[in-house]
Amino acid sequence: MDGKRLKSIIGGSAGNLVEWYDWYAYTSLSLYFAASFFPKGDKTAQLLATAAIFAVGFLMRPVGAWLMGVYGDRRGRKAGLALSVALMAAGSLMIASAPTYAAAGVAAPIWLTVARMVQGLSVGGEYGTSATYLSEMATRDRRGFWSSFQYVTLIGGQLLSLAVLLLLQAMLSEDQLNAWGWRIPFVVGALLAVAVYILRRRLAETASFTTQSAERPKSSIANLWRAHPREFLLIAVISAGGSLSFYAYTTYMQKFLVNTSGLTKAASSQVMTVALVIFALMQPVWGLISDKVGRKPLLIGYGVTGAVVAVPIFTALAGVQSAAAALGLVLIPLTLLGAYTSIGAVFKAELFPAHIRTLGVAFPYAIGNAMFGGTAEYVALWFKQAGIEAAFYWYVAGFCALMALAFALLPDSAKADLITDD
The missing domain is CATH 1.20.1250.20 (MFS general substrate transporter like domains)
Structure with missing residues (x-):
């Protein structure tokens, strides 16, 4: 480079x-x-x-x-x-x-x-x-x-x-x-x-922006929906599940470890700080793997494994006794989630032509993120207050399963990469 x-x-x-x-x-x-x-x-x-x-x-x-x-x-x-x-x-x-x-x-x-x-x-x-x-x-x-x-x-x-x-x-x-x-x-x-x-x-x-034709179609929500409705809907669903997973296992998890697991505030903060540092360091590793094997296997992999581990991980964390055990358990879903977060940007960008790429990446993601990522903590606490906290575990698992289905319906970026200028 x-x-x-x-x-x-x-x-x-x-x-x-x-x-x-x-x-x-x-x-x-x-x-x-x-x-x-x-x-x-x-x-x-x-x-x-x-x-x-x-x-x-x-x-x-x-x-x-x-x-x-x-x-x-x-x-x-x-x-x-x-x-x-x-x-x-x-x-x-x-x-x-x-x-x-x-x-x-x-x-x-x-x-x-x-x-x-x-x-x-x-x-x-x-x-x-x-x-x-x-x-x-x-x-x-x-x-x-x-x-x-x-x-x-x-x-x-x-x-x-x-x-x-x-x-x-x-x-x-x-x-x-x-x-x-x-x-x-x-x-x-x-x-x-x-x-x-x-x-x-x-x-x-x-180069993708500077080499475009002057007669390119205008970027607008109407043109995005008209030309790419399938990608729009799939990214919105994927972003809903991905954002929900991210906020459930990062920002909400700190409160969960205090309110449900019974760890002290200090211990919970320490667990999540270490977990986030490790999670950040995982991103380039997963990104490099995606360059070798492709985006789609990793994306489907998180959808399936995220759906499988959500309920048992939250259940185990609810009864965890030590900070070390909590850290080990939290790192399991975060490690799996890294397969999605590391390439969450690039796989979206590869789906759209240059003239509408920024909007195509940003807008469907923002809708899914605002509706389900931004409300993750509220939903979790609502279930807890209602006495059915375990329903939130299934809520996360269900959206991961939806993600897996949406990933399966996506075109393979290895064969349909629309970023043509390097």
Whole structure:
């Protein structure tokens, strides 16, 4: 791989890490800033209000996927990457400078909501644009390997936000964190996003975009549905199951280990931090395997094995006694899930022609992600509250089975790869 291409892939990946750091910082810090934006009172009510704003950000992701998918197809992948990180910088800066409820009244939560909506637009656009850019920049024989770094940096952003929080907890008192310390990670995120914006403006454009005919069809949802309805529906179903699995085994799992398994909060955090580091390191390995054996065997493999292990793994974790045992059990579904997450970007990109690729990757994914990934924790807790927690295990297993069926119906990218420019 030549130096220019490698620099572009590193630039695209670094931006993805910053985007996800900013996105997850909200979740990491919400415990500290909830009281700043809502009237004094019940702490649970304050956290629920911040969670509702988190959900609004999730709902904005399909809108961002649509708007920025079209933008990336019409104006270029590089332009889309720059715009997405610029929006994230703006959203993070808005949160960092947001007035408190005591100072601005109802304007404070409105300000926070608008900031989170801007971040939702950014992340919605980032997935499709970065997936398309990395897939188009990578050489054909290593496309799975290089595009797998999208998930390495996605998980890295989550870990970085936790690391910054741990550092602040060590340096500041709880009162300082509640009063003003929570703003620091958002300032850091905004500054990093500005730096990445400058970097992305200097990236090379992909050959797939620059060599297109001037008379190419316009990128739009109507044209996407008209020309690729089968791919649209299959990706939406696959993304629903994949996002549900990811959030079930990563973000929700930390709460599951405390609320159901009975581990301490500290032990649960330690288990999931180690698990996420290992999960991130798995991505390039699975990506490299896909370059050797093809995408479809790995994808079907996760659908089938994910459906088989979900119920027994959750059942075993529910009665786990030690952190070490919990880590071993959690790594089983995460290892299997890596077969999907590592190539979740590239297999979608290979299904669409260049003129509509960014939108084709982004929009169906965002719909499945928002509907089933974003609601994973809520559904799990609803089942638990209803006294039928095991139903969530079957819920995850059922969607994995649907994924396997959808994967089987996909064309084999080894025979139908539409990324024609290396």
